[in-house]
Amino acid sequence: MKSTFTLLLFLITVTITNAQEFKTPVDYLNYISKETDIISRTTWKYTSAVAHSKNARKIDVTRKTLVKSIQTAAKKIEALKEGYKGDVEYKNQLLAYLAISEKQINQEYDKIINMQEVAEQSYDFMEAFIMARDLVNAKINEEVDKLNANQKIFANKYGIQIGEDKSELGKKMKISNEVFENHTQLYLIFFKVNFTESVLMKAIAENNLNAIQQNSNALEQYSNEGLDKLKTFKAYKNDVMLVNATKKVLEFSKKEASEFAPGVVAFIMLNQKFQESKKIMDDKKANTRSKAEIDNFNALVNTLNKEVGTYNKLNTKFNTERSLAINNWNITGTNFISKHVPID
Incomplete structure (x- = not known):
């Protein structure tokens, strides 16, 4: 009898306070936050769908919606040619993060799906599949770390204090990652x-x-x-x-x-x-x-x-x-x- 295993791709996203426009450094960060917040919420919908739904079509529709939200945010942020008064370092790092996230979820996802189709043919294939999935997460998380570092550099430059993300959405994503990791460890023993x-x-x-x-x-x-x-x-x-x-x-x-x-x-x-x-x-x-x-x-x-x-x-x-x-x-x-x- 075949066992079952769920494909998971996680994103850690950056969230700060919301605003409509920017005339100050804070407004600039708030404008960017508005776009990243949409991605955060779409990411959570995708993660929740993977966790609570067995409908592959629904999960894939949610994934495509996530990719679309990343593409939309990238276009809007890319349009900020001058960043904040010519300071484009944080904006460029965010665009790099979005580009890598889109690639991992859109292109790398297909590769991982193909690996999943043969994963149950051997323990080595299953281990390779999980390692490939984790590598996708690691690449995204690496970009998140760079993004957070540049956000702090920008904030320090303009005397802005950014506290630790304690939002409900951030807590949910953290919990999800921990639960799926615990499940994966036991799954490998079982498999x-x-x-x-x-x-x-x-x-x-x-x-x-x-x-x-x-x-x-x-x-x-x-x-x-x-x-x-x-x-x-x-x-x-x-x-x-x-x-x-x-x-x-x-x-x-x-x-x-x-x-x-x-x-x-x-x-x-x-x-x-x-x-x-x-x-x-x-x-x-x-x-x-x-x-x-x-x-x-x-x-x-x-x-x-x-x-x-x-x-x-x-x-x-x-x-x-x-x-x-x-x-x-x-x-x-x-x-x-x-x-x-x-x-x-």
Whole structure:
């Protein structure tokens, strides 16, 4: 069963007080603030849509609206040719920030979507996808730091005091980043065993004994590694709902490796023995088969018939437990994000 994961792109935006026009340095900053505030609100709508909606079309429409708001703000700010009395340093840094933000959300987003489409094909692909997503965020945040530094330089130059952003919107964005980061860390632990287990299931379907053994060993190893990580994992606001769901998956995967896989191997080997014996018996004419051969073959048939029932029960039991564990993780992950990411 495939796991689910949500693509996230975050923006940290600059907000200050609002005004309509500028004749002083404060008015100049306020004019710029009016435009960045629109982007801040649109950014939050996008983040909220990702967190609380499963409608991909709605999320993409919100993303396009965000790109449009960045483009509109850039045009208006670019029109301020002289900045404030010829001082264009802060304006130019803001334009650079907007250009990079637009590129990351518009162009880089498509690349990341393509990576997401193959991310579940291996743990390495998933890690690469998450690293690429985080790199987008890092690039934007780097520009934000430059922008904030230039804003302070401009403010200090003209004797303006700018306090720390304590707006509700800023708080919401900060919380969202923390929640998604916490979710991502647990997702990687979950995905590593979930993917390995899917490879194990493929090996079982193909009756590949070597692959079954290799992947069951890897599954037990990754389960133990994950359980060790959970011992020191710091849950967001001490909410262990997703930690516990992850633990259940790991405990199941460990049991699957130590109990289910050996049972499968034993049944496959028994069935192979039966098939070999059946071929030998089929290749012989009835009047050339000895009583001992017939008795041994019939005993093997009886053993196989008995073990088929045992194997079917084992298979049903672990299929049910697997579905419950994975479905519980996906539901809990969705609920975790919905619970902690603020709603508009």
